[in-house]
Amino acid sequence: MTDPAWIDAALTSARPQAVSALLRYFRDLDLAEEAFQDACLRALKSWPEKGPPRDPAAWLIMVGRNSGIDSVRKRARQQALPPEEAISDLDDVEAPLAERLDGSDYRDDILRLLFICCHPDLPAVQQVAVALRIVSGLSVKQIARAFLVSEAAMEQRITRAKAKIGQANVPFEAPGFDERAERLATVAAVIYLIFNEGYSSTAAEADARAPFAEEAIRLARLLLRLFPTEPEIMGLAALMLLQHSRAAARFDENGEIVLLEDQDRGLWNRSMITEGLALIDKALRHRAPGPYQIQAAIAAMHARAATAADTDWNAIDRLYEALQRMTPSPVVTLNRSVAISKTEGPEAALAMIEPLADQLAGYFYFHGARGSYLLQLGRKGEARIAFDRAIALANSAPEAAHIRQHLDRLQAEGVYSA
Amino acid sequence: MLYAILCYNDEAITSAWTKEEDDAVMAKLQVVHDKARKNGQLGPAIRLLPTTSATTLRKAQDLVIDGPYAETKEQLLGFYIVDVQSLDEALQIARDLGKANPGGAYELRPISIYQPGKELQLT
Numbered sequence: 001m002t003d004p005a006w007i008d009a010a011l012t013s014a015r016p017q018a019v020s021a022l023l024r025y026f027r028d029l030d031l032a033e034e035a036f037q038d039a040c041l042r043a044l045k046s047w048p049e050k051g052p053p054r055d056p057a058a059w060l061i062m063v064g065r066n067s068g069i070d071s072v073r074k075r076a077r078q079q080a081l082p083p084e085e086a087i088s089d090l091d092d093v094e095a096p097l098a099e100r101l102d103g104s105d106y107r108d109d110i111l112r113l114l115f116i117c118c119h120p121d122l123p124a125v126q127q128v129a130v131a132l133r134i135v136s137g138l139s140v141k142q143i144a145r146a147f148l149v150s151e152a153a154m155e156q157r158i159t160r161a162k163a164k165i166g167q168a169n170v171p172f173e174a175p176g177f178d179e180r181a182e183r184l185a186t187v188a189a190v191i192y193l194i195f196n197e198g199y200s201s202t203a204a205e206a207d208a209r210a211p212f213a214e215e216a217i218r219l220a221r222l223l224l225r226l227f228p229t230e231p232e233i234m235g236l237a238a239l240m241l242l243q244h245s246r247a248a249a250r251f252d253e254n255g256e257i258v259l260l261e262d263q264d265r266g267l268w269n270r271s272m273i274t275e276g277l278a279l280i281d282k283a284l285r286h287r288a289p290g291p292y293q294i295q296a297a298i299a300a301m302h303a304r305a306a307t308a309a310d311t312d313w314n315a316i317d318r319l320y321e322a323l324q325r326m327t328p329s330p331v332v333t334l335n336r337s338v339a340i341s342k343t344e345g346p347e348a349a350l351a352m353i354e355p356l357a358d359q360l361a362g363y364f365y366f367h368g369a370r371g372s373y374l375l376q377l378g379r380k381g382e383a384r385i386a387f388d389r390a391i392a393l394a395n396s397a398p399e400a401a402h403i404r405q406h407l408d409r410l411q412a413e414g415v416y417s418a
Numbered sequence: 419m420l421y422a423i424l425c426y427n428d429e430a431i432t433s434a435w436t437k438e439e440d441d442a443v444m445a446k447l448q449v450v451h452d453k454a455r456k457n458g459q460l461g462p463a464i465r466l467l468p469t470t471s472a473t474t475l476r477k478a479q480d481l482v483i484d485g486p487y488a489e490t491k492e493q494l495l496g497f498y499i500v501d502v503q504s505l506d507e508a509l510q511i512a513r514d515l516g517k518a519n520p521g522g523a524y525e526l527r528p529i530s531i532y533q534p535g536k537e538l539q540l541t
Contacts, residue, residue, distance in 0.1 A: 005439050006431070013434035056431075214437070221433060224470040228485040237470070271467070271530040278471040278528040281505035282484060 014057035015137045020113035021061045035068030107226040114187040126161045146208045202396045203255035234283035235293030241276035242299035245269040257398045261308035273303045294323045313342035330356045346376035364393040380415045461538045465531035472527045477516035487525040
């Protein structure tokens with residue numbers, strides 16, 4: 001039963017719990033990581049011979065703690081390494097240790113570990129990189145590849161970020177109720193950030209970044225196991241599952257973007273949809289709506305529609321209205337205008353977004369949406385100008401290519417740029 | 419005779435499988451499924467979604483709890499598969515069942531994979 005794939009999965013799944021417990025012991029991130037690495041090496045040696053431990057996380061914490069103590073001593077040059085035998089037989093200590101690792105203890109450990117990655121002084125990309133490196137254990141190479149930078153550059157960024165984290169002095173006592181809720185909200189935000197980094201805008205990137213989205217979903221499930229009654233965490237997990245369920249349908253064979261309404265719904269991942277719908281159903285029973293739940297509920301409306309024509313745009317509009325009240329922003333209004341264009345028509349949608357022209361002047365989607373409403377209204381010259389602006393602001397070749405289709409069609413009809 | 423084979427494993431570990439590892443396990447299982455199917459032995463095969471998607475109904479208090487049924491003093495005695503539009507619909511059926519047969523609890527868990535297999539008859 002100790003085949004390499006099992007060991008690999010066991011080490012991956014134990015990582016957040018083990019590193020966060022070691023961080024509590026040593027109060028030093030580098031030392032905790034080193035100790036965990038060392039414990040993993042020993043596991044790779046010991047598990048195939050002796051069989052897997054009953055509780056891999058407890059085993060790794062125990063061995064990691066001994067190894068960390070060793071290395072602290074070694075650095076202090078006070079004492080030689082203790083003999084290998086002292087830590088090689090752990091079967092006796094495993095059970096009591098596992099008991100001490102009760103839910104509430106390691107729950108706060110893991111939350112703390114995730115929380116320190118969300119240092120407010122760190123730019124978003126670095127929060128994501130640090131969380132993926134420390135909590136998820138992705139290799140620097142993997143992270144560097146996803147962010148299109150060299151391994152050395154990413155290594156340097158992570159090192160700098162960790163130095164900043166080291167000075168942050170996040171308290172190690174168990175947090176109070178309010179503080180725990182605050183940490184949970186911050187951590188949810190960084191998990192969604194990881195997901196969005198994985199939700200790339202080009203097919204080429206999608207390959208390198210797919211693990212991010214999956215990792216974010218795994219972290220959300222981990223949080224849910226620790227905090228099983230938090231509706232916003234259910235909402236976050238549901239939102240990511242429902243969005244990720246469409247991954248295989250988002251690009252065509254040429255790498256071009258396929259809009260939601262044109263996607264082949266047969267390519268949507270039914271299992272992820274079922275899980276997402278179950279989670280949003282669970283969350284809504286709490287009657288404590290939040291932004292993640294509402295966004296998940298919107299995604300669920302799309303998931304539940306058998307075809308694009310079956311979409312309940314009135315319900316989506318009401319959900320956007322609620323989201324707008326909760327977290328007012330021009331982008332939410334822009335998104336709502338899509339629902340309005342379906343329920344009331346392009347004129348109403350256009351009227352809704354015109355006041356946003358200044359705030360969203362540099363936003364690709366604003367000009368894309370505006371162009372498409374103008375086009376639907378037959379105002380082709382103005383549509384052409386809006387699409388020209390959008391294309392100049394496109395973040396990726398597929399985005400530009402998508403707008404290019406509209407422009408080519410207009411050009412074919414004899415509508416040229418000024 | 420009909421037998422149910424109930425699957426237990428450490429969910430934290432199985433959910434840490436990469437997609438490739440998961441696919442490899444499913445492919446190996448499929449070989450066994452095929453053999454049992456050829457022998458006319460295989461009924462429905464089901465994979466449940468993780469316990470994070472579970473909801474539990476305690477019948478006595480009519481209490482709905484997030485998460486799986488975690489007590490060990492009761493034993494698994496049976497299960498239903500229902501085709502519903504939402505968790506609320508499934509809960510309604512569970513409540514009706516609970517009125518007909520009080521005591522214990524129901525855990526409601528969405529199904530991720532369903533292979534119907536052959537039609538079965540108790541002999």
